[in-house]
Amino acid sequence: MDDRTVGLVLRALRRRRRWTQDELSKRAGCSQSQVSIVEAGHLGAVQVDRVRRLFAAVDARLELLSRWRGADLERLLDQAHSELVAEVVRRLELAGWDVAIEVTYSEYGERGSIDVLGTHPLRRAALVIEVKSDLPSAEGVGRKLDEKTRLAPKIVLDRFGWRPAAVGRLLVLPETGRLRRLARIPAIAAMLPADAVAVRRWLRSPTGSLAATWFLPDIGVRNPRRVSGPPRRVPGPPRRASNEPPSVERQPPQPPIDPDSVRSPR
Numbered sequence: 001m002d003d004r005t006v007g008l009v010l011r012a013l014r015r016r017r018r019w020t021q022d023e024l025s026k027r028a029g030c031s032q033s034q035v036s037i038v039e040a041g042h043l044g045a046v047q048v049d050r051v052r053r054l055f056a057a058v059d060a061r062l063e064l065l066s067r068w069r070g071a072d073l074e075r076l077l078d079q080a081h082s083e084l085v086a087e088v089v090r091r092l093e094l095a096g097w098d099v100a101i102e103v104t105y106s107e108y109g110e111r112g113s114i115d116v117l118g119t120h121p122l123r124r125a126a127l128v129i130e131v132k133s134d135l136p137s138a139e140g141v142g143r144k145l146d147e148k149t150r151l152a153p154k155i156v157l158d159r160f161g162w163r164p165a166a167v168g169r170l171l172v173l174p175e176t177g178r179l180r181r182l183a184r185i186p187a188i189a190a191m192l193p194a195d196a197v198a199v200r201r202w203l204r205s206p207t208g209s210l211a212a213t214w215f216l217p218d219i220g221v222r223n224p225r226r227v228s229g230p231p232r233r234v235p236g237p238p239r240r241a242s243n244e245p246p247s248v249e250r251q252p253p254q255p256p257i258d259p260d261s262v263r264s265p266r
Contacts, residue, residue, distance in 0.1 A: 002041075003041045003042070003043040003044070004041035005041075006038070006041065006043060006051075006062070007038055007039045007040055007041035007043070008039075008041070009060075010035075010038055010039055010054060010055065010058070010060075011039040013055075013058040013059075013060055014035075014039075014058060016058075017058060021035040021036055021039070022035075024054065024057060024058070027057040028050070028053040028054045028056070028057040029053060030053065030054065034046050034050055034054075035054065038050075038051055038054060048064070064136075080174065081131060081132075081133045084131050084133060084172055084174060084216060085101065085115060085116060085131050087216050087217075088116050088129060088131060088172055088216070089101065092116070092118045092127075092203070095203045095204065097118040097119065097120050097127070097203070098118070098119045098120070098121070099116060099117070099118055099119075100114075100116075100117045100119070100159075101115070101116055101117075102114070102115065103117045103155065103159070105148075105151055105155050107151050107154060107155075110147055110151065112144060112147065112148065114128055114129070114130075114148050114152075114155070115129055115130055115131040116129035116131060116172075117129070117152070117155070117156075119156060119160060119164070120206055121160070121162060123166070123205075123206050123207075124162065124163075124164050124165040124166065125164055125165070125166040125167070125168070125206035125207075126152050126153070126156050126164035126166070126167050126168070127167075127168045127169075127170060127203075127206070127210070128145070128148045128149045128152050128167065128168070128169050128170070129169075129170045129171075129172055130145050130148070130169075130170070130171050130172065131172045132171065132172070132173055133174060134179070135173060135179055135182050135188075138182070138185060138187045138188045138191075139187065141171065141188075142187065142188070142191045145169050145171065146169075148169075149167055149168075149169040152167050153167060166206050166207055166208055166209065166210075167209065168202060168206065168209060168210030168211070168212075169192070169209075169210065169211050169212075170192075170199065170210065170212055170213075170214055171188075171192055171212070171213045171214070172213075172214045172215075172216060173213060173214070173215055173216075174215070174216060174217070175215040175216060175217050179215070180215065183213045183215075188213065191211065192211050192212050192213045193211060193212070194210060194211055194212030194213075195212065195213075196212075196214055196215065198210065198212055199212045
């Protein structure tokens with residue numbers, strides 16, 4: 001859907017309610033001029049959250065769709081997601097946890113899959129991990145993470161035959177400045193207040209509950225100018241042996257001296 005169509009949809013929904021642009025602006029908490037700009041299809045002149053508030057005021061939702069070279073964008077996201085999952089699995093196994101990937105469930109009409117399910121039978125603990133290469137919707141992520149955490153005790157009991165006494169929830173994101181800022185918004189900060197230090201502590205001694213956001217290096221995106229490697233050495237002159245005499249610079253051969261051309265001193 002292009003910007004022009006988005007504007008036409010908003011106008012149609014507003015007129016369906018028999019609202020003026022001024023009435024819609026008051027309900028959405030923005031100016032009447034912004035309503036006019038959006039309805040004209042000039043979305044680039046208005047902040048995205050304002051546009052979303054306008055659609056929310058008419059009981060609608062605006063969803064953004066990213067496109068880049070067709071299906072290559074999906075493969076790019078899948079690659080970043082897979083590498084983050086692999087890093088999570090590696091770290092949990094080093095900490096002594098058992099790990100299961102893509103654990104599907106269907107309980108009481110609720111269906112889905114857990115990206116990474118960590119279990120520690122000796123500690124009677126389970127960890128539900130949601131891995132995201134991006135964070136499009138805090139509300140959607142929080143709702144599904146709550147669902148998976150709530151169903152985790154039954155999932156572990158059905159699969160492994162024991163019920164965990166401690167269940168943690170963890171949102172894993174790549175380490176970027178933008179996602180760091182998004183994680184600080186009140187909706188996510190209240191839902192997942194713990195930090196990386198608390199995560200490492202809980203993995204060592206999983207007692208009680210855990211709700212945290214864990215940032216890991218985005219190993220799928222690298223700066224080619226900063227690829228680490230051994231320093232390159234510029235070859236110098238070959239070393240001479242310790243018993244070899246120092247080399248003497250050789251002078252070019254001189255022409256023979258003609259005796260007749262040499263005058264004797266007077």
